Amino acid sequence: MLSVLRIRNISAPNSACSALRRAYTTPAPKWNTTIGLELHVQLSAKQKLFSPASAKWDDPANSNIDLPGRFLALDGTVQPTSAFDRKHYFYADQPLGYQITQSARPIGRGGQIELGSADGLSYTRRVRIHQLQLEQDTAKSIHNVYPGYVLSDLNRAGVALVEIVSEADMCTADEAAHYVRRMQTLLRHIGVSNCNMEEGSLRCDVNVSVFRDGDDPLSGTRCELKNLNSLKVIRGAIEAESARQIAVIESGQTVGQETRGYDARTNTTFLQRSKETAPDYRYMPEPDIPPVRVTEAWVDAVRNAMPELPDRLLARVTEHYGLLRDEVETMMGEPGCIALFEAVMATGKHDAKRVASWITSEIFGQLAYRNQKLADSQLTPQLLDDILDALANSQVTSAQAKQLLIELMDGDKRKVGELIEAHGWRVMDDQSELRNIIAVLLEKHPNEIADYRAGNKRRMNFFVGKVMGATKGQAKPQDFLDSKPE
Amino acid sequence: MDEFGMGSKTIFSIHGPTVNPAAASDDPGPRAAGGSSGGSAAAVAAGQCRIALGSDTGGSVRLPAAWCGVVGFKPTYGRISRHGLVAYGSSLDTVGVLGRTVDDVRAAFQAVSVSDARDMTCMTQQVRSRIDRLVAQARPPASSVNKPLSGICIGIPAEYWVDELSDTTVDAWRSGADRLASLGADIVSVSLPHTKSALPVYYTIALAEASSNLARYDGIRYGRRSSEQPPNEATNASQKYANTRSEGFGDEVQRRILLGTYVMTSAACQQFYAPAQKLRRLIQQDFDAAFALPNAMHSGNRSRGEGVDALLFPTAIGPAPKLDGSSEESRVEAYVNDVMTVPASLAGIPAVSVPAGVSKNGLPVGLQLVAQYGDDEFLLETASRLCS
Structure with a gap:
């Protein structure tokens, strides 16, 4: 044997x-x-x-x-x-x-x-x-x-x-x-x-x-x-x-x-x-x-009320959402996490990888920091959905999204939209304003421009930093990288 | 009562023995009230109250009732909740009722015979209803006024006819049977072959359970704690338990705990405890074979078969002994007093002791009626007729 x-x-x-x-x-x-x-x-x-x-x-x-x-x-x-x-x-x-x-x-x-x-x-x-x-x-x-x-x-x-x-x-x-x-x-x-x-x-x-x-x-x-x-x-x-x-x-x-x-x-x-x-x-x-x-009927009732068992759950979630086994296992380690993930996915708006990575890095990070269980946290599928929406619609940067998560997990009862407004956050999507800021910056730093033009592409990071500083982080780097210095 | 219900005379008490108030005034000395619920029986006999509760593990309500000349009823196991009762032998413990008349006892019983979720061995309403249906189907209500017991069969168990029975007791038994026959009952002889095992089986099981139930009095969470400091650090904990339990328990309780502990040890369990459990089942099956009514616990919905409706036999082998020790028996003989009462306890079936006259020196004698599991109402009805 x-x-x-x-x-x-x-x-x-x-x-x-x-x-x-x-x-x-x-x-x-x-x-x-x-x-x-x-x-x-x-x-x-x-x-x-x-x-x-x-x-x-x-x-x-x-x-x-x-x-x-x-x-x-x-x-x-x-x-x-x-x-x-x-x-x-x-x-x-x-x-x-x-x-x-x-x-x-x-x-x-x-x-x-x-x-x-x-x-x-x-x-x-x-x-x-x-x-x-x-x-x-x-x-x-x-x-x-x-x-x-x-x-x-x-x-x-x-x-x-x-x-x-x-x-x-x-x-x-x-x-x-x-x-x-x-x-x-x-x-x-x-x-x-x-x-x-x-x-x-x-x-x-x-x-x-x-x-x-x-x-x-x-x-x-x-x-x-x-x-x-x-x-x-x-x-x-x-x-x-x-x-x-x-x-x-x-x-x-x-x-x-x-x-x-x-x-x-x-x-x-x-x-x-x-x-x-x-x-x-x-x-x-x-x-x-x-x-x-105990009667057979009782046993059957208990059996039917049982949640999906880990082996089957792992196989199903991995396959259905195209995730890595490790990612799913990490989520399964936290009670209620798969339910949260699937509820957010059920809205049909979000990418599975993105949701899973948000849960396992940002949310788990906060839970670990707070020494808290997901089940005991203030987090709901609705809140996570709202944060991810705001991120996807360019209302907030990912740094701000994390800040939102922290405040919501701290117990702030306001809606995500209200929080964004209260902070005065708004991703700068006004391209003309952004252009003005960039124009001013370019004028101020002719040496760096020359350097960049001479082939030192890493000079771009210098300008990205300057733009973010001037906009207090509200600009999305991708936006102005796309509108490269003409 | 006797300490923790352990005794048949109410002499093992820190407050001293209970004196039997029913003895005649010219009786030479104080008589035992019986036990362990001797105080309850004495209080009823002395007219201090109409009814009293007692606990009956192996006869502790019936024996003092017989010796004090009152009615003592041990219901079917599980009829009255044991919640709040200090446990002695959990599988045997019942709450019983004592009173001057069967009717008083019956009224009190009906008030407390209800289901209770706090005692898992207390019959649920569902079980009570099932028993009621079974009893109603099995026996039509009495029709004749002059012969109310016609169609009823009373068994006289041969095994209870022991040499030690006093003459008075035998006479009372005979006249009791005559009385029931005069009311229309058929009187037949029956055999309960495993009765002879009842006493050792009872003392094995009751004391094993008692040793377990009293384990909680270790001075930590429950019970008094010895203040004596054990001399040796290494044996500190066990010596502390030993001191506490030796100081707190009386001699009879310690004796029974030691016996009960012994029969449960791995070395002795197969020799005593395990066979006792098997014999207990055989004793209970003897009763099932004798009664016409099927056992609601074991026989499902089997309909009424051949057999008797109730059994009639003495409650004790003789009237109350003297308290002064002039009728001193050995410790083993003291346990023999329980021989007439423990079989019904082992089987979990209802039994009632009713006054059945007095001996030539004026001491009360009791007769016992015993019926099938759950047949309490019929039993009290028959007891009431026997006393009328």
């Missing part, structure tokens, strides 16, 4: 000599890594999972029960009957002494993500989804604020979380990172989560084991790396951990089943909990919550 990709041939430092010796005699053993991921995805639901309490302090109550159903986007199946379990342990991060989760009867099973050329791989790797379970998030534990104390923020406790458990189908740190990125794109796109690793709305645990060429890929003892909170950390932790396990085995010891953490500063993993000290979670069926039954 697994076409094993050879990824590393690491000789641990303390066995470097023996590895060298082997290199001359027998081929060195080739080590491979097996990786499975558990992604914890915080649902963008307004309410907590089993409580009417708001999941976000300022949101009105609302029901979002179709959110888990949208995981159909992974091509798995929603189980007709799923049920909740209690997982017990004492820790300050959950107020009940147990977490409500799903183990034996999860809401989703199956599905996959296929990694390939779109991810920059020269091969395809199918990562199967084992199961998808709904559970309660824990409280946020805050360490090292008050020495000797751990602070608990219970606002997060009970917020709906989906854990996506992959099969151990990945073989490199690179694949794991691509898998996470693809999942992020997909889940943001279908609107179930903002999947922000820094904010913790996407958290990742990784299971790593190693095996020699020819062995069963699942034969190694796996260690779980907990709470890896960026793609860089995921990569680093997997590489450090597989190197550690290989070193352990090559030194003649065995890898123990452990939960480990990763220290990015030293690029090493460290023991958190061994199997012997692992808590007994005493799983039991949650007696306060009846099983969840």
